[in-house]
Amino acid sequence: MQDQIARAVTRLRAGGLVAIPTETVYGLAADALNADAVNKIFQAKNRPSIHPLIVHVPHPCRADMSEDEKEEAWSGLLSQWSRDVSKEALALAKAFWPGPLTMILHKAKNVLYEVTGNQETVGLRCPGHRMALELLERYSGGLAAPSANRFGRISPTTADHVRHEFSDMDLLVLDGGPCRVGIESTIVDLTRLATQGPVILRPGMIGRREIEDALNLRVSDAHQAAGPRVSGSLSAHYAPRTAMAFSGALPSGRDRAGKVAWVHFPGTDLPPALQALDLAETILPARPEALARNLYALLRDLDGQGFDLICLDELPSDPCWNAIRDRLVRAVNGSGQA
Numbered sequence: 001m002q003d004q005i006a007r008a009v010t011r012l013r014a015g016g017l018v019a020i021p022t023e024t025v026y027g028l029a030a031d032a033l034n035a036d037a038v039n040k041i042f043q044a045k046n047r048p049s050i051h052p053l054i055v056h057v058p059h060p061c062r063a064d065m066s067e068d069e070k071e072e073a074w075s076g077l078l079s080q081w082s083r084d085v086s087k088e089a090l091a092l093a094k095a096f097w098p099g100p101l102t103m104i105l106h107k108a109k110n111v112l113y114e115v116t117g118n119q120e121t122v123g124l125r126c127p128g129h130r131m132a133l134e135l136l137e138r139y140s141g142g143l144a145a146p147s148a149n150r151f152g153r154i155s156p157t158t159a160d161h162v163r164h165e166f167s168d169m170d171l172l173v174l175d176g177g178p179c180r181v182g183i184e185s186t187i188v189d190l191t192r193l194a195t196q197g198p199v200i201l202r203p204g205m206i207g208r209r210e211i212e213d214a215l216n217l218r219v220s221d222a223h224q225a226a227g228p229r230v231s232g233s234l235s236a237h238y239a240p241r242t243a244m245a246f247s248g249a250l251p252s253g254r255d256r257a258g259k260v261a262w263v264h265f266p267g268t269d270l271p272p273a274l275q276a277l278d279l280a281e282t283i284l285p286a287r288p289e290a291l292a293r294n295l296y297a298l299l300r301d302l303d304g305q306g307f308d309l310i311c312l313d314e315l316p317s318d319p320c321w322n323a324i325r326d327r328l329v330r331a332v333n334g335s336g337q338a
């Protein structure tokens with residue numbers, strides 16, 4: 001692992017790209033202060049240049065620091081990237097970092113417009129993955145990294161997914177094993193605190209309630225409202241090639257072609273519209289954390305099997321399923337187009 005990290009540092013210093021593991025999904029990283037390197041990310045992903053990238057930052061605290069020292073360490077780190085580090089930003093860093101949370105703050109002068117999609121704000125995240133943290137510490141800089149997939153495709157949660165996605169490139173992929181969380185970080189916008197309070201732009205496995213508890217403030221959910229650009233907020237993102245539908249909204253037509261994947265929770269009755277069809281069943285885990293961890297691998301796997309339709313069970317209404325619902329609704333909206 002040491003060797004691989006040393007090679008990654010060398011490539012990054014030379015302005016190259018490296019795929020890195022995080023606890024959410026794999027990222028495609030470049031030095032956040034090198035505009036040429038950052039531009040390579042957009043080229044490799046085929047991503048429109050107006051979509052901002054998250055800057056991944058190192059963990060500045062040691063276990064033996066007092067609470068005050070930790071707060072000072074976070075404050076020093078965040079000030080390198082943001083010109084207004086609020087007490088809310090510090091509270092979120094202390095509560096959730098390293099972890100699956102991204103904060104949007106007003107950018108500092110040195111932050112490149114190539115990274116922010118020409119906006120005055122920057123997304124920051126300290127990832128909760130040992131290998132990513134070691135790389136960040138040894139690199140001692142920020143790494144701009146979107147998910148390591150081509151634009152509009154499913155995010156990778158294993159090193160093999162990344163290699164498959166970029167098989168035409170000589171890309172160094174740090175293999176940190178399968179991602180523990182499995183879906184992208186929760187994004188919280190703290191740039192409109194005075195008028196709107198904290199706003200969740202993209203739901204993730206850190207939920208609204210937990211953020212409210214950490215801040216002692218009401219947090220709104222606005223990922224559908226107009227506002228800063230989040231590519232995850234395009235209605236068709238995370239797009240499998242196979243047509244997908246929720247069981248409550250199955251496309252009509254008795255002559256639907258043969259092979260259907262029925263993906264459901266234990267104990268769900270077969271929807272009438274699927275009766276007498278050639279079915280392959282997949283049983284979903286009953287806990288959201290377990291489903292999130294396997295969600296993208298499952299979608300990739302199903303998408304590769306040549307089904308004519310993937311039929312998904314309706315999800316439970318409890319808020320702990322919100323992030324998974326968000327990804328699946330987008331997958332359904334974007335599905336079946338290739």
Ligand code: TXA
Nearest residue numbers: 024027052121122123146147184185228229230231232
């Ligand atoms: O879990 C994650 O967040 C993963 C891992 C690799 O860290 N990264 C990730 O990156 O999902 P990406 O680029 O696929 O999605 C990040 C989202 C984008 O949709 C982008 O629009 C949004 O974050 N974002 C970044 N900077 C922003 C900003 N300044 N204002 C609003 N949205 C921003």
Ligand code: MG
Nearest residue numbers: 146147155231
């Ligand atoms: Mg992405």
